[in-house]
Amino acid sequence: MAEQEKEATLPSKENFSEWYNDMLQIAEIMDVRYPVKGSYVWYPFGFSIRRNVYDIIRGLLDKDHQETMFPLLIPENEFMKEAEHIKGFEEEVYWVLNGGTTPLDVKLALRPTSETAIYPMYRLWVRSHADLPLKLYQIVNTFRYETKHTRPLIRLREITSFKEAHTVHATWDEAASQVDEAIRLYIEFYKRLAIPVLPSKRPSWDKFPGADYTIAVDSLMPDGKTLQVGTAHHLGDNFAKTFDIKYEDVDGEQVYAHQTCYGVSERCIATLLSTHGDDKGLVLPPEIAPTQVVIIPIIFKEPEAVLNACNDVKAELEAAGVRVTIDDSDKRPGSKYYKWEMKGVPLRIEIGPRDLKNEAAMLARRDTGEKEQVPLASIKDEVLSRFEIIQAALLEKATAELNERIFDCSTVDDVKEKVQDGIALVPWCGEEKCGLDLDEQAGAGILGIPTDMDEDGTYKCPICNKETRTRVYVARTY
Amino acid sequence: MAEQEKEATLPSKENFSEWYNDMLQIAEIMDVRYPVKGSYVWYPFGFSIRRNVYDIIRGLLDKDHQETMFPLLIPENEFMKEAEHIKGFEEEVYWVLNGGTTPLDVKLALRPTSETAIYPMYRLWVRSHADLPLKLYQIVNTFRYETKHTRPLIRLREITSFKEAHTVHATWDEAASQVDEAIRLYIEFYKRLAIPVLPSKRPSWDKFPGADYTIAVDSLMPDGKTLQVGTAHHLGDNFAKTFDIKYEDVDGEQVYAHQTCYGVSERCIATLLSTHGDDKGLVLPPEIAPTQVVIIPIIFKEPEAVLNACNDVKAELEAAGVRVTIDDSDKRPGSKYYKWEMKGVPLRIEIGPRDLKNEAAMLARRDTGEKEQVPLASIKDEVLSRFEIIQAALLEKATAELNERIFDCSTVDDVKEKVQDGIALVPWCGEEKCGLDLDEQAGAGILGIPTDMDEDGTYKCPICNKETRTRVYVARTY
Incomplete structure (x- = not known):
């Protein structure tokens, strides 16, 4: 990847819109220069954040959901089955009309969401009360032909990373409990990103097309607008009736199932970067940061002793599972600080000859800028405990800012x-x-x-x- | 997921085509009943195999590649830039023509492969020799409007899991070395799946459209046909010239870059399941198996003591990182054996009152059917060493079968x-x-x-x- 030729600086975060756009490019999250409106390219660095974030949500869901994957292409007749659902999406759907140079017999929709892809299969899979609850999820690309102004990670025509869960239950009440559980799960997920979110029941005119009701979680963006970062829908037996999803209950009766679905998109990353970032660039929670610790050797004399000490610290931290890099490039320290601050590395360790004499290292926190000398002998514990402190501090700060607003x-x-x-x-x-x-x-x-x-x-x-x-x-x- | 109502049996693997289709359904790998030709649904169990397999290839690539993600939609003008490339794909491309109810200004192709999506960005990213080599990969869905007979995992219209790497190098020779490296990497990957593959340089009329040459790896399927399960292409500077990918060399000259690309699709899972499977169902290498050990309590007396022993073994194995399940359902043992053999669980442990008296357990290998009594005291070591033995045996057997043919x-x-x-x-x-x-x-x-x-x-x-x-x-x- 081409290094930034000069040290591009970010606009102040007070000009949030400019800050956001420049941050995505300079910190190498997404490249907006892809030649299709509303489609963006993940830089490798941005994608490594995406991997860490989605590993968290996978881990949370895997406790009692199973991952699966359904096709992208939905035939027109299935897509058109649920009347309210169509109304909600018909202006937003991309249609594949040709295969090669030949018009297709059946128009194919690019999924804007997967109810109409998944539920014809649920009809085949759900037979008996013993099959319930059924809780599946997938992480897939989805498509919406947005006519509004598009914005990377926030309003996209290709949502590259839509996590959607689809559950089936015996009763309406059980489905309602699952909606609550989904919201709890999202609150926990966002807590891991150090983001406070506000759950609320959407008014009837703003619920998901085809749902009984919708509960969503919103986060507060720096400019005072809110971002809907997760939704959970109680589908009642509406889709079950449309797609004929029935199960045999304990008395041998065929009854319609009740369903929920809930989703999170890469908006989770938009709010993560926007909430914690500052004028110097990203500020990442340690669990998310692709590089958790950068070690900067301060070399003007005794380069070998300093580098050895850096390597020892790196080895010790890596053995404890920490993702750590030594920046021993030729750049001057200020330039190194700039680079790793932009990338949001939670902790910087500086080791120079004077530190070695004191058997110590300098530890700098990205979130507060605080610097502190710590003994080399306990460096691993110092780093690990700082991680917890930083995580708590980020969440506390974001929560205070939210409450004030x-x-x-x-x-x-x-x-x-x-x-x-x-x-x-x-x-x-x-x-x-x-x-x-x-x-x-x-x-x-x-x-x-x-x-x-x-x-x-x-x-x-x-x-x-x-x-x-x-x-x-x-x-x-x- | 609806349990199979009866114990469906597989046809003999000698009738490979029927065996393959039934295996996919009965072992719950893919559901072929999705209403779009050439698109299939991953059952959760199949997807958990997919996760383990792709974790391996990710791990291998992550050593010196970076993961990224590019858009699915490619504008017609970019797609049509490389003449040979178009010729190779024009009959196979799905075209999105409408957004909502409106015809699009620019036709959008669903990527059949991503050269024409990625290289316009490489043009922006590659500036100097210091940026090279650039080695990126992505795991994405790709689309081919196949007119031939489609078959799950093998010939698809939606390839759900295409791992494609795209590299940029200073010289033709460096790109050639990368092609060799890609083939080495694929051989290593398939070794982890216990699959021997044959690398060969494709004749000129069978190379990738737009490439200088193609090296591929093939595996042998049980019916004697081969399956192309990985390809690596030397692109020379052909695409660099089309997409204007240049770098400044050490002398300050602007020169065209040299490129490679290499890919593996879910065919890797087709060959994995087909090579090792038998008339009873799947046979999975331990590293791949979603459940590595199933413990069957043999209960007719002392149920509590037996169950306690099973739980102890489970806890001990889990602490060693083994994925283990106890099947304490009401089914008779034969029915349990059937189920877990179908799912390819590498080792079954049976513990009954008589075993307890001997402070032992019965260990049954899925691949050979061999049963052996082992001491409970050393059960963890016995299991872990069996994993290595099974992995080696599967590879040896498959290699012998290949060499014989x-x-x-x-x-x-x-x-x-x-x-x-x-x-x-x-x-x-x-x-x-x-x-x-x-x-x-x-x-x-x-x-x-x-x-x-x-x-x-x-x-x-x-x-x-x-x-x-x-x-x-x-x-x-x-």
Whole structure:
């Protein structure tokens, strides 16, 4: 990969949109120069972050799901079976019409999501109550012909890394529990990325096409907009009826199954990079960082002794499972610092002749910039304990920032003002009309009703003035 | 997943084609009932084999390649740049023509392979000799509108798991070394699957469209046909000229780069399952097997003591990293044996009251059926050493079978007869006309010139009778 010829600098993160675009290129996450709108190329470095992130979600799901893989191409007749579902997607679907120079007999859709690919097979696979619950997932590319402005990792025409789970249950209640479980799982996943997320039940007009209801998790981006970073849908028996997915219950009756599906896309990486990054580049949680520790030998005399010490530290850390690199290139230290800070390496170790004399090394944290001398004898423990401290500190900082930017609002004007900075928490009577009016008047959107908050107050809907015990999150959204 | 209602039995492997189809379904590798020709569904069990196999190839490549991911959709103008390449693929490409209900401005190809997606970016990424060699790979779905008979894992319209590497080098010779290195890497990969493969240089009319030359590895399938399971192509500077990939050499001159690409698809899993499997189902090398050991408690008295012993063994094996399952279901032992033999579990441990009295367990090998009593005290070492023995035995058996089915042939009639059973090794003068005549008369195809064989004899081309020092593999191919 061509090294950046000069040390390109990032715009201040206060100009978030510019910072985001430049960060993706300079830190080598994604190359936006691919000649198809809305399709981007993963740089190897970006992809190594993607691997670590998706290993985490795989690990979480593998506890009680099985991974599988279904075809990309969906025949038109299957795709067109579920009426609401079609309505939700018909303007967004890419159609394959030709094979070679020949028109196809049956039009083939590129999956925008896989319900209509998977459920014809579930019809064959689900027979008896003993087959349930069935919990499968896949990590695949999906396609949406977005007409809105596209943006790498956030709004794509090719979603390269869609993790979608599809479960089948005997009863509506069991499916509802699975939706809750999916949300718990996503909260845990994002915690591993040191990202706090807000779960909320989407209003009826914003649920997944064909679902009974949708619960989603949103994260807060630095510019005060929210990003929907995970969704879980209760499908009721709607798709089961369309695709004829039945099971024999304990009494020998054939009954329709109940289903859920839930997904996360590479938006998880967009929020990871955006939340923690700073004006110097990426800041990565240790578990995610492709390189967790960089060792910089400070060489002006005794180069051999210094390099030996660096190699010893590297070997010791690697034996403990740490991903570590020595940068013994000819560049000056400042240039090395720049490079590894841009890449978000959580810890930098500097070892020079003076450190050796003290049997010590200098340890610099990427997240805070703090430098500290630590004894070489305990370097492994120092590094491992710093990892935990950094992980906790990143989550704490992001949580504090999120909490500071959730505002209690009681009037439309208030909402209008506060959504410029973050998320408004607003009373809502529950009527669709008031919800849509609120959206329009505030220039923002209702995310949904928080699912992790016990309301004990009574409020007034700012539109109709009716009393209500419900409040919703309102925000400008990506 | 619906349990097979009855114990479906496989046809004899002598009827390979039926055996193969039934094996895929009964052992739950792939479901062929997906409603698009040439697209199949990975059962979770099949996918877990796929994960283990691709983890191996990832591990091998990660030593000096980086993983990346490029878009699926290739704009027509890029796809159409390389003349020979188009000729090779134009009848096989799926075209996306509509986005939503709107015709697209630019036709988009579903990648049949990714040269034309990747090389426009390499043009941007390669600047200086210091950027070289560049070695990237991706594991992606690719598409070919096959008009021939499709077959799961072997001839697909959606190849779900194409591992393709694309490298850039300063010189033609360095690219040639990389092709050799790729073939070495594939031989090592297949050795891990306990599969012997034959490397050979493809004749000029069978090279990759746009390449200088192609070396491929083939495996022998049970019916005597060969399966091409890996290819490596020297692209010379052909694509570099088309896509303007230049670098600045040490003298400051702009020169065209030299490239290679090499790929393996899920055919690796087809040959894995076909080579080792038998009439009872799969036989998996321990490293690949999703379940490596199944423990069957033999319970008619002292159930608690027996189950405790099984749990102890499980815990001990798991601590050593072994993937182990206890089958304590209500089924009778014969039914359990059937199930786990079908799934190819390398070792079965049976523990009953009599074994407990002897402080022993019964160990049964899936590959040979051999049963042996081993002391419980050393069960972990017994299991781990058996894994090595099984791996070696599978490779040895497959190698012996392959060697028995390579036949020295000197006449066309001889070739015609021998290719019914396997691979003919046939003198060839090197003329294309003789090669094509040989193919036609023998009802088979030239694979290529073995790259791992030192020829010291002199032979006669069976077509033109000219003297030659070259022989080629000829076989019926998939």
